[in-house]
Amino acid sequence: MSAPAPPPVIAMRGIRKEYGQADSRVVALAGVDLVVLRGEYVAIIGPSGSGKSTLMNIIGCLDRPSAGTYALDGEEASALPDHRLANVRNRKIGFIFQNFNLLSRANALENVELPLRYRGLSARERRRLALQSLDRVGLANRVTHRPNELSGGQRQRVAIARALVTQPALLLADEPTGALDRRTGREIITLFDELHAAGSTIVVVTHDPEVAAYTRRRVSLVDGAVVEDGPVPRAEAAG
Amino acid sequence: MNTLDHVVAAFGALRANPVRGFLTTLGVIIGVLSIILLVGLGDGVRTYLAEAFSGLGSSLIEVIPGKTERKGMGPPPLNNPRKITLEDARAIERRARTLDAVSPIVFGGGTLRYLDRRRDVAVFGTSAMYPDMRNLHVQSGRFFDDEDALAGRHVVVVGTTIVRELFGEENPLGRTVKITDVPFRIVGVMAPKGQTFGFDWDDIAYVPAQTAMDLFQLDGVTQVLCRSRDRRSTAAAMDDIREVLSARHNFQEDFTIRSQDDLLETVNDLLRTMTLVILAIASISLVVGGIGIMNIMLVSVKERTREIGIRRAVGATRTDILLQFLVEAVVISLVGGLVGLGLGAGIIAIARNVVPDLPVELSAWIVAVAMGFSALVGVLSGVLPARNAALVDPVEALRYE
Ligand SMILES: Nc1ncnc2c1ncn2[C@@H]1O[C@H](COP(=O)(O)OP(=O)(O)OP(=O)(O)O)[C@@H](O)[C@H]1O
Ligand SMILES: [Mg+2]
Numbered sequence: 001m002s003a004p005a006p007p008p009v010i011a012m013r014g015i016r017k018e019y020g021q022a023d024s025r026v027v028a029l030a031g032v033d034l035v036v037l038r039g040e041y042v043a044i045i046g047p048s049g050s051g052k053s054t055l056m057n058i059i060g061c062l063d064r065p066s067a068g069t070y071a072l073d074g075e076e077a078s079a080l081p082d083h084r085l086a087n088v089r090n091r092k093i094g095f096i097f098q099n100f101n102l103l104s105r106a107n108a109l110e111n112v113e114l115p116l117r118y119r120g121l122s123a124r125e126r127r128r129l130a131l132q133s134l135d136r137v138g139l140a141n142r143v144t145h146r147p148n149e150l151s152g153g154q155r156q157r158v159a160i161a162r163a164l165v166t167q168p169a170l171l172l173a174d175e176p177t178g179a180l181d182r183r184t185g186r187e188i189i190t191l192f193d194e195l196h197a198a199g200s201t202i203v204v205v206t207h208d209p210e211v212a213a214y215t216r217r218r219v220s221l222v223d224g225a226v227v228e229d230g231p232v233p234r235a236e237a238a239g
Numbered sequence: 240m241n242t243l244d245h246v247v248a249a250f251g252a253l254r255a256n257p258v259r260g261f262l263t264t265l266g267v268i269i270g271v272l273s274i275i276l277l278v279g280l281g282d283g284v285r286t287y288l289a290e291a292f293s294g295l296g297s298s299l300i301e302v303i304p305g306k307t308e309r310k311g312m313g314p315p316p317l318n319n320p321r322k323i324t325l326e327d328a329r330a331i332e333r334r335a336r337t338l339d340a341v342s343p344i345v346f347g348g349g350t351l352r353y354l355d356r357r358r359d360v361a362v363f364g365t366s367a368m369y370p371d372m373r374n375l376h377v378q379s380g381r382f383f384d385d386e387d388a389l390a391g392r393h394v395v396v397v398g399t400t401i402v403r404e405l406f407g408e409e410n411p412l413g414r415t416v417k418i419t420d421v422p423f424r425i426v427g428v429m430a431p432k433g434q435t436f437g438f439d440w441d442d443i444a445y446v447p448a449q450t451a452m453d454l455f456q457l458d459g460v461t462q463v464l465c466r467s468r469d470r471r472s473t474a475a476a477m478d479d480i481r482e483v484l485s486a487r488h489n490f491q492e493d494f495t496i497r498s499q500d501d502l503l504e505t506v507n508d509l510l511r512t513m514t515l516v517i518l519a520i521a522s523i524s525l526v527v528g529g530i531g532i533m534n535i536m537l538v539s540v541k542e543r544t545r546e547i548g549i550r551r552a553v554g555a556t557r558t559d560i561l562l563q564f565l566v567e568a569v570v571i572s573l574v575g576g577l578v579g580l581g582l583g584a585g586i587i588a589i590a591r592n593v594v595p596d597l598p599v600e601l602s603a604w605i606v607a608v609a610m611g612f613s614a615l616v617g618v619l620s621g622v623l624p625a626r627n628a629a630l631v632d633p634v635e636a637l638r639y640e
Binding site: 062082083086087090102105114162 | 550556634
């Protein structure tokens, strides 16, 4: 007998998200079904206003769906109270944002330690894990620098180190190269590729065809619904 | 995240903007400073009074004519009560067993003349016991004795201020002075005692009680000063005096007996009340300081919306955020309190150095009260901003510019 298959990282069924009441009602997500397995590398693309950010907030447990069920890494997450959601974010999700979202007062090490603080780890353990994570993104020599002493690419690396430090089930990135120049953006894409090769599960929301091209699967949203979901053609991936 | 983490983070936030931090705490600094100084002054005066009173002799009881119901220091009642006579005083001395000294006192004032020099002085008519009861000593010559009193001799004992002003370097013993035109012979000079509450003990002329009553044409004494055998028997002594005196006054209690401890207690009550009033007034500036903290914290929460979003995204619960800002407010307030305390302690130390007699002190209880108030102000001013911070929606916060 083989070992039982691990649960999907994302298991969504009929996810809806509506804003406002009656006349002014906006349907941001109109019944999304999405399953992402462990180790997948997925791009979510779509025109502006198609619901990408809304979907990402629900995947990241920052927001709750109006209807539908969502299990993250085998844990039901669509109807948890606020403090449980915070706990799920801490353990299972590593966020990477377009504008980095680092604490400007804290240095690289302290920024990377932040998720571990809310986990109640000892200072020594926090430091060990954070240094390890910074080393992994190639910033071992920048640990005491503050965000304003780092380049854009380095800031995004700090953010990635912060996302990795908890060994989350899912890395969730929103336009990770949106604030970077082409060359630096490519470095970040390469880093994602390496993380994928090492086994991380990654979901990227992006407009950038180059970012999408590096992923292995592409989910297209239009008007809050999935209109296309399939592997990225090899030629494109190579290209 | 535990409280210590929050405290460390709060100091980090303070350090990030020290000038704003200082301005925020200014209200609390001033509030605590004024509490420390004003209450310190009140406490100092109380200590000074306690020392002054015990310097005037302990276990003393005074009997004055007229009944005052209140336990205060108010003026004697205006209706004409029966006088207390020298015979009354002698009866108390003879019959009250719990007493070890009794001395009638007649207060008066008169002009003392020596040759062409004159001085208005306080004249005390009393008995030979008096110096011992008030911890007074004779510097040269002698105090008058019972025999002088019985014989009605016109003898006087003067204080050093009088000697200095009327005689200069001359030896006053044996000289004759006139008190309101009646001649008296100086038999002694009292050792200097200094001032109590602004009253100069060395500017007094002492004469036998009966002589004073004749001089001022009085038929009663101002008061009878008694001393119990020890402090513990004061209450019994007061009962004794009451029994003896009311038996001589048709069993009417038309006199008032009070002990020095009662008096000190009354003054202390008054000062304690004043201290509390001062404390209440000074607390207003603390409240103003608290409003200042609340104001800045509300702005700070708004400014740090994105920080809140980041913290929530990586796993902070609403409670974590609430505590973070609450602890920050308390830390700001406590730092202000400590600075105010330090300033207050410094000012008191310097003041006592410059003016050693200044009745001001820093007592432990007011330090505790000041720090407790600071913490309370921090909590109260932090609640609303912290609640706002906790209610921030993480999705909105991460989008916030
Ligand atoms: N808080 C909100 N209140 C009301 N409507 C909202 C809210 N958030 C999003 N929407 C609406 O939901 C729809 C989807 O928005 P969403 O931000 O998910 O789009 P998006 O795909 O991320 O667009 P973009 O590529 O421009 O970022 C839009 O029509 C938007 O106006
Ligand atoms: Mg978006």
